[in-house]
Amino acid sequence: MASKQDPKNAQIDAYIDQNLKKVFAELQTGDLPDEITDLLSVLRAQDQEAKDSK
């Protein structure tokens, strides 16, 4: 397996990690799905209702 001391392998690892971070960053962009924002609204409303009833 790749040795961390080997500059070539270190370069390959850096290439892979940078691309991974780029792919992961791309996947994080964009709005959250409506189902999730709707779910959060419902959960917050339920919490508030429970708090108010105490």
Added chain:
Amino acid sequence: MSDMDPRDELVTHLPALRAFALSLTRNRATADDMMQDTVLKAWTNMDKFTPGTNMRAWLFTILRNNFYTSRRKLNREVADVDNVFSDTLSVKPEHDGRLQMSDFKKALNQLPDEQREALILVGASGFAYEEAAEMCGVATGTIKSRVNRARAKLTELLQLEDDDVLELTDSATTAVVGSPGLPA
């Protein structure tokens, strides 16, 4: 983060949670279902979360456990894949790095789920091997092995040991966006 209401903190992790779901399932509909289940479970079990510990790791763990439970029920290794990696490329095309990134995504897509997951957790999300191992319920050595095998497979698929490729990737930044020697 420690002073923040845990439910507010949960919301700050949702973009990363979605990225993890997409990278694991490679299917938008499945990823969104997994995410919805995870948010619901986390929200209603917030009392089980220990303040001061890593909430992102906790959320990722819930999501990946859902994913593998669901996969076992379906009794299949590969779920319906809708080229989620390629889709992001078509939405946000890049200049010189486009073809290289496309190749990278195709190669990433070919990894077994466990290897892709380990690589995403350690290489993209910045978790330590020990944290990733705990999240996946395996030994640290198993995660290291999965990451090494994933890197070796990507190296093979992308022919990264080719000297011509490496000569053109003399810095991480250059490697990401502009290594024209990568195979098409």
